[in-house]
Amino acid sequence: xxxxxxxxxxxxxxxxxxxxxxxxxxxxxxxxxxxxxxxxxxxxxxxxxxxxxxxxxxxxxxxxxxxxxxxxxxxxxxxxxxxxxxxxxxxxxxxxxxxxxxxxxxxxxxxxxxxxxxxxxxxxxxxxxxxxxxxxxxxxxxxxxxxxxxxxxxxxxxxxxxxxxxxxxxxxxxxxxxxxxxxxxxxxxxxxxxxxxxxxxxxxxxxxxxxxxxxxxxxxxxxxxxxxxxxxxxxxxxxxxxxxxxxxxxxxxxxxxxxxxxxxxxxxxxxxxxxxxxxxxxxxxxxxxxxxxxxxxxxxxxxxxxxxxxxxxxxxxxxxxxxxxxxxxxx
Numbered sequence: 517x518x519x520x521x522x523x524x525x526x527x528x529x530x531x532x533x534x535x536x537x538x539x540x541x542x543x544x545x546x547x548x549x550x551x552x553x554x555x556x557x558x559x560x561x562x563x564x565x566x567x568x569x570x571x572x573x574x575x576x577x578x579x580x581x582x583x584x585x586x587x588x589x590x591x592x593x594x595x596x597x598x599x600x601x602x603x604x605x606x607x608x609x610x611x612x613x614x615x616x617x618x619x620x621x622x623x624x625x626x627x628x629x630x631x632x633x634x635x636x637x638x639x640x641x642x643x644x645x646x647x648x649x650x651x652x653x654x655x656x657x658x659x660x661x662x663x664x665x666x667x668x669x670x671x672x673x674x675x676x677x678x679x680x681x682x683x684x685x686x687x688x689x690x691x692x693x694x695x696x697x698x699x700x701x702x703x704x705x706x707x708x709x710x711x712x713x714x715x716x717x718x719x720x721x722x723x724x725x726x727x728x729x730x731x732x733x734x735x736x737x738x739x740x741x742x743x744x745x746x747x748x749x750x751x752x753x754x755x756x757x758x759x760x761x762x763x764x765x766x767x768x769x770x771x772x773x774x775x776x777x778x779x780x781x782x783x784x785x786x787x788x789x790x791x792x793x794x795x796x797x798x799x800x801x802x803x804x805x806x807x808x809x810x811x812x813x814x815x816x817x818x819x820x821x822x823x824x825x826x827x828x829x830x831x832x833x834x835x836x837x838x839x840x841x842x843x844x845x846x847x
Contacts, residue, residue, distance in 0.1 A: 535843070537708070537809065538704070538839065538842075539835075539836065539839045540809035540810050540811060541704055541708075541805075541806050541807070541808075541809045542663045542704075542806075542835040542836070542838055542839045542842075543805075543809065543810040543831075543832050543835040543836070544804075544805030544806055544807070544808060544809040544810045544811075544812065544813060545659050545662070545663060545700060545704070545802045545803075545805045545806040545835070546592070546596075546659055546660075546663075546802075546805070546831045546832070546834060546835040547805055547810055547813060547818065547821070547828060547831055547832070547835075548779065548801035548802050548803070548804055548805020548806065548813060549588070549589060549592055549656070549659050549798045549799075549801055549802035549805065550585045550589045550592075550798070550801075550821055550828070550831055551583065551783065551801055551805075551813065551817050551818070551821055552783050552786065552794075552797035552798045552799070552800060552801025552802070553585045553586050553588045553589045553656075553794050553795070553797065553798035553801070554583035554584055554585045554586070554589075554794075554821060554822070555576065555577070555583060555783055555787060555797060555817070556783075556786070556787045556793035556794035556795070556796065556797035556798065557584070557585070557586045557623070557793070557794040558572070558576060559572070559573065559787055559790070559793040559794075560586075560623075560792060560793050560794050561790075561791065561792065561793075562790050562791075562793065563790050563791075564748065564749065564752055564757065564788065564789050564790030564791070565790070566790065569787075569788065569790060570788065573784065573787055573788065577780075577784065579820075580816075580820065581820065582820055582821075582822055583817070583820045583821050583822060584822050585622070585821075585822065586622050586623045586794045586798075587619075587622040587623055587624040587625070587628070587653070588653070588656045588657065588794060588795050588798045589798065589831075590617055590618075590619060590622045590826075591614060591617070591653060591656070591657040592656065592657045592658075592659050592660065593617060593826055593830070593831070593834065594610070594613040594614045594616070594617040594657070595610060595613075595614075595657045595658065595659075595660050595661065595679055596659075596660035596834040596837075596838065597613050597617075597834070598610045598612075598613040599660050599661065599664065599838075599841075600660075600834070600837050600838070600841065601613075604675075605661070605674075605675045605678045605679055607678055607679075607681065607682045610678075610679055610682050611632075611635055611682040611683070612635070614632060614682070614683070615632045615635045615636045618632045618633075618636070623794075625651060625653065625759075627649055627651070627683075628653055628683055631683055649683065649684045649685070649686055649689045650684075650686045650688045650689045650692075650760045650761060650762065651684065651689060651759050651760065651761060652692060652759065652760070652761040652764040652765065652792065652795045652796075652799075653683060653684065653795075654679070654680030654681075654683055654684035654689050654690065654692065654693045654761070655680065655689075655692035655693040655695070655696040655697075655761050655764075655765055655799070656696065656764075656795050656798050656799055657679065658676045658679055658680070658693050658696055658697040658700070659700065659802050660834065660838050661675045661676050661679055661697050662676070662696075662697040662698075662700035662701045662704065662806075663700075663704065663835065663838045663839070663842065664838050664841050664842050665697075665701070665842075666700070666701035666704040666705055666842070667701070667705060669698075669701075669719075669722070672697055672698065672701055673694045673697070673698065673723050673725065675697075676693040676694045676696075676697035676698075677690045677693060677694055677725060679693060680692070680693035680694075687725070687728070687729055688729045688730060688731065688760070688761060688762055689761055690725060691723075691725045691726045691728070691729040691731050691761075692731065692761030692762065692764075692765050693761075694720075694723050694725045694726055695720045695723075695726045695731050695735070695761075695765055696761075696765050696768075696799060698716075698719045698720045698722075698723060698726070699716050699719065699720055699765075699769055699803065700802055700803060700806055701719065702715055702716045702719035702720075703716070703803055703806045703807050704806050705719075708777075708807055708808065708809075711776070711807060713738060713739055713742055713773050714739070716769070716773075717735055717736070717738070717739065720735055721735060721736075729762065730762040731761070731762050731765065731766065734755055734756075734762055734763070734765075734766035735766055735769070737754050737755060737766070738755070738766060738769060738770050738773065741754060741755075741770055741774075742770070742773055742774060745774075746770075746774070748771070748785055748788055748789040751767060751770045751771070751774070751789065752767065752789050752790070752791070755767045755770060756791070757789050757790055757791025757792060757796065758791055758792060759791075759792050759795075763791070763792075764791075764792050764795050764796045764799065765799060767786075767789060767791075767796055768786065768796045768797075768799030768800040768803065769799075769800070769803065771785055771786040771789065771796070771800045772800045772803035772804055772807075776803070776804050776807055776808075777804070777807055777808050777812065779801070779804045779805065779808055779812055779813050779814065780814055780817075782800050782801065782803075782804040783797050783800065783801050783804070786800045786801075810832075
C-alpha cells in the first residue's frame with residue numbers, strides 16, 4: 517500500500533548520491549532551514565484560523581524585503597561551529613558556543629535565555645523546568661549533526677541527543693532532536709527521486725528514545741493523513757502546531773511529505789498551519805532543502821535571506837565544511 521510518497525516518486529532504493537549532489541543537498545538543508553525560519557518568524561503563534569495570516573503571508577512572499585532568521589538558525593549555526601571546531605559533539609563546548617552566539621534580537625525563548633545568561637555568568641545552568649523542556653529548540657538545531665552523520669544511525673542518534681541535552685533535559689525534548697535528525701538523515705540517504713514516508717518513519721522509530729515518547733503515536737498518524745491527502749487543518753487537528761516538539765516536528769514532516777518536492781509549497785503551507793511557524797517551517801524547509809538541494813530553492817528567497825557575517829554565504833560555508841567532514845568519514 518502506498519504510504520505517503522512524495523507525489524510521482526518511486527519507493528526508496530538504496531544508492532549513494534554523487535558528491536556534487538550531496539554537497540548541494542547539505543547546502544539545501546542549511547539554507548532551507550534558515551529560509552523557512554525567516555519566512556515563518558513574523559507569524560509565530562498566530563492561529564491557523566486568523567484571517568490575517570494568509571493575506572500577510574502572501575504579501576511577505578511577494579515582497580523583496582530582507583529576510584532575517586530567528587534563534588532557531590542562530591542555534592543551528594552554533595552547533596555547526598562547535599562540531600567543526602572540536603571534531604565531535606562536546607556538550608560543554610556546544611553550550612559555550614550557544615552562549616557566544618546569543619543575540620536577544622533573534623527572539624530566544626524565556627527558558628533558553630535564562631539558561632544561557634546563567635552560563636555566561638559562570639552560574640549554574642540547570643534546567644528552568646523541573647522535568648526539562650519539551651520545546652523544539654533542541655531539535656531544530658541538529659541540521660549539522662544530520663548532515664555529517666546521515667549514514668551512521670547510532671552515532672547520529674547519540675550526537676543529536678547529546679546536542680539537545682545541554683538545554684533540553686526532558687525525554688521528549690531529547691527524542692525530538694533524535695527524530696528530526698533521523699528524518700533529515702533519511703532524506704539525505706535516499707536519491708532525490710526515491711523518498712517515501714515509510715522509509716523515514718522506519719528511520720525515526722528504530723530509535724528507542726523516540727519510540728518511548730508521544731512522538732511515536734504522532735509519527736504513526738502521519739501516514740494515514742498523507743494517504744488521505746489531508747490539508748493543513750486536518751494535520752493540525754491531529755498533530756498540533758504548538759511549541760512542544762511532539763507537535764512541531766511531526767507537523768513539519770507531514771508538510772514536507774505532503775507538498776514536496778515544491779519547496780515554496782512546503783514552506784507556504786507549513787506557515788499557513790499557524791502556531792510555532794518559524795520553528796516548524798525551519799524543520800520542513802530543512803527537509804525539503806535536503807531533498808531538492810540549493811538549486812531547488814527559489815532564488816528570489818535566497819537573495820532576500822540576510823547576508824551579514826553569519827548570513828547565507830556563511831551558511832553555505834558551514835554546509836560545505838560539514839560535507840568535507842562527512843567525506844572524510846565523519847567527526
